Amino acid sequence: MSQKLLIKTKIQSEWLEKLLPLKEAFRSHSREIDEQSKFPSENIQSLVDLGYTKLTLPKEYGGEGISVTEMIFLQETIASFDGTTGLTIGWHQGVVGELYENKLWENTMLNAFAEDVLNGALVNRVASEVQTGSPTRGGRPGTTAVKKDGKWLISGTKSYATMIPALTHILVTAWVEEKEKICVFLVEKKSDGVSIRENWEVMSMRGTASHDLILNNVEVPEENLVEIQDGPRGNGINGWILHIPACYLGIAQAARDYAVEFATQHSPNSLNGPISQLPNVQKLIGEIDMELMKARHFIYSVAEAYDDESRREILTNELGAAKHIVTNSAITIVDKAMRLVGAKSLQLSNPLQRYYRDVRAGLHNPPMDDMTISKLAQTAIKEMQNR
Secondary structure (H helix, E strand, O other): OHHHOOOOOOHHHHHHHHHHHHHHHHHHHHHEEEHOOOHHHHHHHHHHHHHHHHHOOOHHHHOOOOOOOHHHHHHHHHHHOOHHHHHHHHHHHHHHHHHHHOOOOOOOHHHHHEEEEEEEOOOOEEEEEEOOHHHOOOOOOEEEEEEEEEEEEEOOOOEEEEEOOOOOOOEEEEEEEEEEEEEEEEEOOOOEEEEEOOOOOOOOOOOOEEEEEEEEEEEHHHHEEEEOOOOOOOOOHHHHHHHHHHHHHHHHHHHHHHHHHHHHHHOOOOOOOOOOOOHHHHHHHHHHHHHHHHHHHHHHHHHHHHHOOOOOOOOOOHHHHHHHHHHHHHHHHHHHHHHHHHHHHOOOOOHHHHHHHHHHHHHHHHOOOOOOHHHHHHHHHHHHOOO
């Protein structure tokens, strides 16, 4: 499926042209990022300088107000250059998109933070903790916030603080006893009491710098209590979370392109030409492209339904299903690409082994596969019971 088929707006066309010059630079850093668990600071700064991080901010706040469909198109493109960069910057894009679409904060805070974003601020939600796991499971955070002298004092330890080296702002969840609620606080990373425990040592997405965030009596103004949660995150419909599967779709595309290029160029002396002429190789290429088409059509159809406000309210589990289908398809695609390339794909100098490890990280991004399947079943049963 040609990327040109997906271009339906001027924003997509213009920004694709802006992003393409970054392709070689981003790819040239990928091996170093992976091998050294190095955060892609230069890549992220390039995107900030380009104005990319303003795109999901609505026009009324000075941004471009791009749609979810446009976002996943651009996120997929960036992730095909470098998966780590795609996933990390995607969190900022998704947080800003959801925040302003749903007007989750008071107007004064929205206006003030919009100015920060226009000036290069980067934000992510940091809600996970070792004891509670993913916030979508509904656990109460061990992090607490206590009001003292008109300000909030926040203490606790958070895990999976993705993109923490580049973040300027962090949305932190904490339990507030006086409200008996989980609340969200906007914390500036430069605040006293904020520190990082650099313990991100994993096999996938090694450069995302998803370290632990330590909060030791971090003082924030009263108005920085920006959200009060009434239930587990993930219960609402949030199309901006599609930046996650878009990332793994981009990595799968990169794996596909590598495998097809290899097949058309690799000519062992046992053949009179490249291995692309072999039926078994053609079968793998066909299966890869079929899987890629399936995943891409699904995620883009769901995104377009979300962007259409007349259809958005009809959506139930499609967003979770899109993440499930795309992530698992990406794993299948990379696996088949490695089968095509053979033992060379296992060499540490070969990008396929990195793609193979990176796409598996998608299984552990929200929503989890088991929850998606369970919700599909529960919805089907409920609909039948209500007939």
